[in-house]
Amino acid sequence: MGEPLQKRTHLDPGSSMQLPERKRGLASEIWKHRKEYLAISPFYILFAIFGLFPIVFSMYLSFHKWDGIGEMTFNGLNNYQFMVTDPEFWKAVGNTLLIWVYSTIPMLFFALIVAFLLNATFVRFRTFFRIGYFLPNVTSLVAVAIVFSTLFSNNYGLLNYLFSLFGISPVEWLNKTWGIQLAVSMMVIWRWVGYNAIIYLAGLQSIPTVLYEAAKIDGASGVQSFFRITIPNLRPIILFTVITSTIGGMQIFTESQVLVGNDGGVSGGGLTIVLYLYREAFVNNYFGYGSAVGWGMFILIALFSIFNWRMVQGGGAKDE
Amino acid sequence: MAKFRVMFTCLLLVVLMVSGCSSGSSSNDKMKTLTLWYWNRSLDDKLINLIQTQFPGIRINAQKIGGDFKSKLKTTLAAGSGGPDIVAFNDWVTELFPSSDRFYDMYDLGAKDVENDYLDWKWQLGVTPEGKMIALPIDTGPTALFYRADLFEQAGLPSAPEEVHKLMGTWDDYFAGGKKLQDALGNKVKFTDNIGNIYTQINAQSDKIYFDKNENFIGEDPSSSMKTAWDLAVKASQMGLLANASTFSSEWNAAANNGRIASFVGAVWCKEILMQSAPDTAGKWRVARAPGGDGNNGGSFLAIMKTSQHPQEAFDVIKWVQNPENQVTSFKDINLFPSAKKALDSDVMQQKEDFFGGQATGEIFTESARHVKPSYFGTKYANLNGIVGRELSSVAIEGKNPEKAWNDALARVKKELLR
CATH class of the missing domain: 3.40.190.10 (Periplasmic binding protein-like II)
Structure with a gap:
């Protein structure tokens, strides 16, 4: 008991007299544990080089005009001003939100169903299905986008071929804003249902079976126990998947780029925020502006995550 | 022992870093x-x-x-x-x-x-x-007109390269020929691929596009090809001559192979792409000097x-x-x-090619290469082309009012120039 107390007084920030001594104390603490610090240093060193530095540098860059080679010139808030007054940026934000809504809601819904089925006792070969549902997630995104582009191709796509069998006139999917957004959303759904289902499955398995048994004894139906036991117990897991899919959904890029190119296709229906960032920075050579868009996106994602958290968590607060 | 291990790890890290940075220096000084x-x-x-x-x-x-x-x-x-x-x-x-x-x-x-x-x-x-x-x-990458001789013949158009060029020397004549071809062959065949390609090719034939050598924007100057190219591209769209298949997309490949595209203006390197994407049409394509003049891509x-x-x-x-x-x-x-x-x-330019029905397309492309006009593109050429291209595809595919699209494109271009 005596030693920690002594330590606290030692590090008391109020006594300025002890400042040099405190510094020496911290340094000697570090020196005393140098082996431990050395052991954990690789992560921090690598993070500082490949994570922290680019983040700080992009902040610096976002106040500059830079074509990637020549001189950087400071231009204050011009990049941010251009961003908020550029209709294409807001179109990209709108597209991203639409694609996020089109993809996330069905995706999480299907994932819950898949997880529920995988957890059910009557399903056989469960491991096989678990692997099967997870496989899309580890498939190369570019390959997926190419396959989907042949599915949704305007005149010669597989979907239009199926339509023609039933006498339905072909739809020029990739020549329409909603068609492009549908195709991108389908890709996201296909790829992420399995991943989220596995997370839900883990959540389902952590719910104690006694709750279900007690409910059964009390005469609850399957549907009732799903909504009264499964959903409330899964709430933290659902919150987690909503936030991760928000972060992922805001960063959709490859799907659009491979499907409809750097401009996001006809009238920019597939122009997402990251695609816009990529185009401005790496195609049009406005690296400072690209960094500003990156920070704009950071703010949007942060706001959105808080909003989601409030939404999902808000319902839960009542129960406690 | 523990100390030794720590030392060893540090040493290894240093060695790895140093070896990663050095650029394989050679011992031989004379080389x-x-x-x-x-x-x-x-x-x-x-x-x-x-x-x-x-x-x-x-x-x-x-x-x-x-x-x-x-x-x-x-x-x-x-x-x-x-x-x-x-x-x-x-x-x-x-x-x-x-x-x-x-x-x-x-x-x-x-x-x-x-x-x-x-x-x-x-x-x-x-x-x-x-x-x-x-x-x-x-x-x-000298450009020329790639066309399907068999479809031209079916539609009652000339099919020999010299005659095709004589009839379709200008873009307006080319479009008129296209109208004739589509009328004769029905809706299955479109005369050419997309609006962006027409716009790009007309500019490629010009010596003044977006910028002069001092990087001043000249797009609104009558000497610039920007507006001419825009108007002609819009005209082709309004005449219904476009398959709206973006260049070298899987859609384009399929359309070329299925005979849905009767012609397009492209650079010499399109030959290989065409051979790979449209193998079923081997022997049916020919190459003529492009309408509107020679260009480069x-x-x-x-x-x-x-x-x-x-x-x-x-x-x-x-x-x-x-x-x-x-x-x-x-x-x-x-x-x-x-x-x-x-x-x-060189003689290799005179070689006959089976894919083009025995035509020596090298003769056309060498002539084209000799007659390209010198042009200055400017550092922002690609940015501007992207802006105009987006508006053009809105016109062709979504039916946006061309007048409004032009004004939007110009406004956006001016904003771009101020960045």
């Missing part, structure tokens, strides 16, 4: 090593292997840079060191003009002596407005970085690799269409 960056099929690999025998004192370290070549080059330029001696440029050469001090002016290394060997318009593309010659020509260059220790040697190597005889070799090996005048006169 001069030249590093070359290029991308797949931008240079003939067989020729690169011959450099060593041609220049006994030079060791060539040729690196094929995959992925996004331009980004990697820019990263290297931004870093200021660690770059190659010789580097290949694509048609984005003008984007590097503001950084021309990062490359050797080849006029100082003897480029004047070989200037007359090359097509003037191509040579000028590598010369900055201040008169520095930073990029020496590799290949060119793409084509690459070689430059010497300022960081190079051996600029003179680098220039001698470039000069040799791109001399007329070696350009003929490159054409034979990997179809790089020459930029040297003498290479255009």
